[in-house]
Amino acid sequence: MEETENIFLALINQHKGIIHKISKMYMNGAEEQRDLFQEIALQLWKAYPTFKGNAKFSTWMYRVCLNTALIYFKKENRKVDKTPLDENIDVIDVNESTEKEEKLAYLYTAVQELNVIEKALIFLFLENQSHREIAENLGISEVNARVKLNRTKEKLQFIIKKNGYEF
Structure with missing residues (x-):
């Protein structure tokens, strides 16, 4: 059992960025993101x-x-408020430029306006x-994925422009 646990923990540690990104895409506040992160980790285990x-x-x-x-999103009947992300959230590594941090914060804020499926599409797209x-x-x-992704990217571009976040 201990060996299985160690292998699992190593794999999770190697890929924890996936969990962080999904948490940020689906939840706006830092506390909600931590809660979702923990729920995902539990379900993975x-x-x-x-x-x-x-x-x-x-x-x-x-x-x-x-x-x-x-x-989690549906079960909690969460209504995402569209307030900007908390400035204390570590959006990207400290070594990155302030400009890049701001752009990423704008992206995550814009993503909050997408529905849950659109968020999944954008997340997977951003994961290449x-x-x-x-x-x-x-x-x-695959055809449906391509069509939905193109529509979602267009919607995200519209949201970014509407909010004055043009890059």
Whole structure:
């Protein structure tokens, strides 16, 4: 059991950025993000025995994380307020430029206006997933993934422009 736990923890540590990004996309406040992060970690641990290694761990993890975020979001009937992100949230590494930090904060704020499926699409796109991989992770056809992603990118561009966050 201890060996399984150590392997799991090493894999989670290696891919924890996935959990952080999903938490930031689905929750606005720092406390809500931490709660979702913990819920995702718990669900990953519960689901870990089902990981058979047929796919990469990160692919399996994307699916569990996104499903957990969707369920968590719906279960809590959360209404995302559209206030700017808390300035104390570590959006990116301290070594990055202030300008890049501001742009990323604008992006996360704009993403808060997307629905839960659109957030998943943008997240997977930002993770450099192919249309095929996005389709597999969301359980839709590749054509549907491509169409939905294009519409979501257009919507996100509109939100960014509407909020005066043009880059």
